[in-house]
Amino acid sequence: MLRFRIKQGIYRVFDVSVVIVVLFVMGCIYIVTYGEAVLRNNPEVITKVSSTVIKDAAGAEITRFRTQSKGFTEYADLEDMPDLLVQAFLATEDRRFYDHDGLDYIGIGRAVAQDVIHMDWSQGGSSITQQLARNLYLNGEKTLVRKVNEMSIALSLEKRFNKDELLEMYLNHIYMGRQQYGVKAAAWRYFGNEDLHQLELWQIATLAGIPKGPSIYNPVDDYERSKQRRSVILTLMHEQGLVTKGQMLEARQVDYTPPAAGMSAAGEYNKPDYISAVDAVIQEAARLTGKRETEIQSAGWTIHTGLDSQAQLAMEETFRETSRFTDDREDQQVQASMVIVDQHNGEVKAMMGGRDPVTGGINRAIKDARQPGSAFKPIIAYGPALESGRFSPESMLPDKRISYGSYQPSNLGGQYRGSVSMSLALQKSINAPAVWLLKQTGLEAAHVFAGRLGIELGQEDLNLSIALGGVHKGISPLKMAQAYSVFANDGKYNTAHLIREITDADGQIIYAHKPENKQVIASSTANAMTKMLRNVVSQGTGSRAQLSHDQVAGKTGTTQAAVPGVGRDGNRDLWFVGYTSKWTAAVWMGFDHTDAEHYMRSGSGNAADMFATVMRRAAQ
Template identity: 80%
Template sequence: MRSKLKKAMYPIFDAAVVVVILLLMGCLYMALYGEAIVRNHPEAIAQASSTVITDSTGAEIVRFRTQSSGFAEYADLEEMPELLIQAFLATEDRRFYQHEGIDYIGISRAIVQDITHMNWSQGGSSITQQLARNLYLSGEKTLVRKVNEMSIAISLEKRFNKDELLEMYLNHIYMGRQQYGVKAAAWRYFGLEDLRQLELWQIATLAAIPKGPSIYNPVDDDERSKHRRSVILTLMYEQGLITQEQMQEARRVDYTPPEAASVSAAADQPMPDHISAVDTVMQEAARLTGKRETDIQSAGWTIHTGLDSQAQLAMEEAFRDPSRFSDDREDEQVQASMVIVDQHNGEVKAMMGGRNPVTGGMNRAITDARQPGSAFKPIIAYGPALESGHFKPESMLPDKHTSYGSYRPSNLGGQYRGSVTMSFALQNSINAPAVWLLNETGLKQAHEFASRLGIELDQEDFNLSIALGGVHKGVSPLKMAQAYSVFANNGRFNTAHLIREIRDTNGRIIYAYRPENKQVITANTANTMTIMLQNVVSQGTGSRAQLSRYKVAGKTGTTQAAVPGIGSKGNRDLWFVGYTSKWTAAVWMGFDHTDAEHYMRSGSGAAADLFASVMNRAGR
């Protein structure tokens, strides 16, 4: 019997050894896995917050997704009302401050409920476990994931105190509608930036969401949200956090979305009419701070701009109107871009980089790619001549078919008047006098003058053809508007910019624009040019740019298509650059690629008309 008993004990012993080894391996895995994950992924606990861009009034234009592809705004525990914290503890983990990362009582209760209902819907996860899952793991319900979750939770409890863990949890918990954390959710669902302003029913609504973010948030299902809110209020009452009267009152409140339309629009997707401007703001912010755009989106900054939403909307509506683009082809649309700048401080008020802008797409408003044609004459020929002091608007200029070495410019239509005043030549955009004037003033002086207006020309542009806008690399509408703004601002230069200031999550100023208002040409030159350009609009080629309430100074520009078989009536680029006493704007129209099938039949009057439409609607 003793021999048989020994033989029977051997398998039991072997099994016990195997069990012990497995337990030891499990304990070792639990001890090492979480430590390795937390140690090797420090970025997971970064305090990511969505950066916000505002317009000139402080209204939100866009709230960026963080690198987790959601919207977030980090809040310290001290910013959160005690009742909000207690509501989440009551709902998610009432023994949070007693256990060490794993709530064995909660797990036991969950197992009993799972066996009773014959499913695995109850997880029994503590707040630390939920944090571990949110930061490092997927949402799939498997035994391995559960073990990994517990291992990471143990590691997190060793590294952080309870308040730190709770703060991280309340900032990383998914709250539906791509919102992460209670502060982002409070803004999205209630339009509140200060968590201390939350009312009891709002607190309970937020605490109700984590159990089912897609079904318990008030936007997607108000009825379910209200029912779940009632459950949370009952829990809070049972745990002595609120009175019965408070519970009943908070149950009765019906949810209404926040009044500010920008909250829902900015929280779910960027406003479409601001895409070009938003892209440029981010590029400018990256250049100013040395940060990557992706890092800026998650930095929690507030980027204040000078953008004017009314002007931006006016531009968007005009660009949507197909009647303004009669040269559209069946296979390709005419493109256009426009920039409005406040000449008094250089702020960009509105921008469109194309008729159908997309995030990250080509922004034609800031790309130096198009020749400006006659719109360049005030910058390179007439401006320098006025600045030299040797010419006035009434000065007589030769209007003859003249050769300058191998270069022989010609007037449109082949008409030559012998001589004309400088003002008349500009008003009617006559080519021969402009080239003669540039030759008389000198290329060196003309280049320097353009540079003072913010346009740097290359060595390839050291020729007389630039008098007619034949710029080697091309120039952008932004630079054209910036240059003309000097004429509009009595000869003072301000760099065209979108950003007023950048503040970090604590409200500290990271960057603030400092106005230049630098006198780069004489006030007399600027004011004389303004009078001449006003004549262009009132009596000359820019007549379609006239506004009902403001006097406009400006200049048209056209470059020929230069495609065989089209002739002189086909154009490549159409421009109008002009200003009122308030704002300066530049418009370009054309095809991205000009060929025998895609060229502009319209003249620069189409660009002047687009200018007038936008500026009238913008109220400037």
């Protein structure tokens, strides 16, 4: 009986040993193969990803984008990082990094002991390579399975990359709080510092202390804890001979001051916030490069624009003044959009796509959706007539009720003067002479003229009603500003654009705008039009657009509501398009959807007044 029990015990020990060996072998196979499979199936994870940055005309940062998979990041090569910064992270996170194969067995042993004591597997013991594995491929879940997977990926990373490559990836992918990934993004966010070599010791220690608790040790969310953590890091650095005692004590005492307003990333900018303009910049970049918008945001590009901060601020301040929008209803507010273009080179200086723009929302400044009314007359009627050489501002035009087949235009108020000069007809925005002039010049010639100004019209617009702004598809403020900019620029055309230049993460130029300044209409036509449009502002319908510091040339535009139950004094679209010696601008006001309850009671003078206010503030 005793012999049988001994034999039975031996068999059990053998069985258990076999099971242990099998499990061990299976575990080894899993650790070896899992990490390799993860790396093989996710090659895009280790690509160099950086947030694309947009800058204004002065080179100041407007915004930087979240990457597709993370928050804000800016990749930096290891040689672009100061040695003290690198050593601070090694001293803090993994001092034996260059001596192990991805797993710090001393650290793991210490962590396992703590795990057994607490029975919750809460201790990490993670090397830098393990942290990189977790940051790239896993979540923050604290489980045994996740830990094993982390170790497997870490071993595979060590096989595929050398130590410097791993350290560079770690320092670029580590989460640093406030949606910042990597030391360079964090240095910019917390200190407004683009050059890592300019970091001071206390800043380096602050950054090195963040990974242990990104939400509590970053200096923005908890300044006191951040300072205490900085002190711990400085002590470690001193103990390892990286800094002297005097340097340690001095760096401990520095108080944190956030970067100046407008310098930080994460969308935490003071006004102006450029929402409409930024959307338009990305759309333009996608059109120019053939890249998807989401790709561009993570491409690490720097997009240089001609946007002017003062002009944008002036526009946003003016749009926030509710007293300008007296036609607001309780259930719906009046909308507005505006764009300013530099007629000398076509650069967009400022843009608002609505009163309360949201990222990805409707950008009314670039959407071809609105009837321009009488603001279209210089483009389609008076401009072509002047260009033909048959008419001048002094030419007398009939101001009579005339039928053109089934089409019979009428003057506002039913008043007819018999005949008026071209200049007076434009100044008073009289309808009948404009239609007659378009008939004399010819629709084909008028379409060609508009095309030279950047407005392409379709076959459905081959009718005389276009003389009064009855455009089938509608026109955007951007296109109206671009068209008027030709008059302002002595007959020379420049494509309205936001982007000056795009450079990649290595500083190489991907795209650069080529200046045009192409003569598309006679300078005599442009000068005559400017003279007439100045009369419109000084003596006619655009009087509210006047400025004390510069002469304004421009034209109002109004389209009637044309809704059952709404009288002829109800309007749909209010416009003013005009220019100074410096800039050209277009303003539109109205409801997104006009009906019997939502229409404009005010006139185009409101749009002219908005033009004047913005241009005045932009010049201050």
